[in-house]
Amino acid sequence: MQLQAASRGRGPRVVLVHGFTQTHESWDPVTADLATDHEVVVVDAPGHGGSAGVRTDLWAGADLLADVGGRATYVGYSMGARLVLHLALGHPDLVERLVLLSGTAGIDAADERSARRLADERLAAEVERVGTERFLEGWLTQPIFEGLTPAPADLAARRANAASGLASSLRLAGTGTMDPPLWDRLHEIAAPVLVVAGARDAKFGAVGERLVDGLAGADRLHVVDGAGHAAHLEQPAAFAAMVRRFVADREPGPVS
Numbered sequence: 001m002q003l004q005a006a007s008r009g010r011g012p013r014v015v016l017v018h019g020f021t022q023t024h025e026s027w028d029p030v031t032a033d034l035a036t037d038h039e040v041v042v043v044d045a046p047g048h049g050g051s052a053g054v055r056t057d058l059w060a061g062a063d064l065l066a067d068v069g070g071r072a073t074y075v076g077y078s079m080g081a082r083l084v085l086h087l088a089l090g091h092p093d094l095v096e097r098l099v100l101l102s103g104t105a106g107i108d109a110a111d112e113r114s115a116r117r118l119a120d121e122r123l124a125a126e127v128e129r130v131g132t133e134r135f136l137e138g139w140l141t142q143p144i145f146e147g148l149t150p151a152p153a154d155l156a157a158r159r160a161n162a163a164s165g166l167a168s169s170l171r172l173a174g175t176g177t178m179d180p181p182l183w184d185r186l187h188e189i190a191a192p193v194l195v196v197a198g199a200r201d202a203k204f205g206a207v208g209e210r211l212v213d214g215l216a217g218a219d220r221l222h223v224v225d226g227a228g229h230a231a232h233l234e235q236p237a238a239f240a241a242m243v244r245r246f247v248a249d250r251e252p253g254p255v256s
Helices: 024-034 058-069 079-090 110-130 132-139 152-159 163-173 183-188 202-214 236-248
Strands: 005-008 013-017 039-043 072-077 095-101 193-198 221-224
Touching: 005 024, 013 024, 013 058, 013 079, 024 039, 024 152, 024 236, 039 058, 058 072, 058 079, 058 163, 072 079, 072 236, 079 095, 079 163, 095 236, 110 132, 110 163, 132 152, 132 163, 183 202, 193 202, 193 236, 202 221, 221 236
Parallel strands: 013 039, 013 072, 072 095, 095 193, 193 221
Antiparallel strands: 005 039
């Protein structure tokens, strides 16, 4: 079992890991930018795109990610951030740097984790019942994605996702499955970390501040102006510039 992955460009290796309902094609504007001076590896996460048949939890998914990514800077968005956090804990030797966009280390309270798992089970049943295209119509109208208009190629790739794969991802790799959460283990991550949130995403801005507090290698929360939760899609050039500067610096520091 292996994740679908592709690489482009030459230079320092950067591995991009997308969020739920996306595929590696969602990164296309960022990939094109970074590939001018980096080797960019784009991955279809378990249950998505060419990895639709891969059914794993976050720890096993991180192992598979390690197999295709090797030693690199790992960039994860939302669900992808959860995967790369697990990778950094399970395979610290492979993580040169870590970029967490709109990520979390989990839900603290056991009852809230249970409620999240039930909510994700309802979503999984819904996507199985109505199919991916109809599911996306509701998913992308959530307030968290206000201001996001997916590019045509990105939307087409999302629609091609298998409903069964998305359902598996919700059941096996949702935030509620992080039991226990990883907040108490963040101090184990020695690599430099860039924590990023969109300026309009207050919820994950606050979560990002907490991540910074727990990560020795993070200097501060870095904010993408004019963007919400999916900052890499709303402001790809600004996000790529942040990643480029971070990879070039020997130590984490201010990113403009």
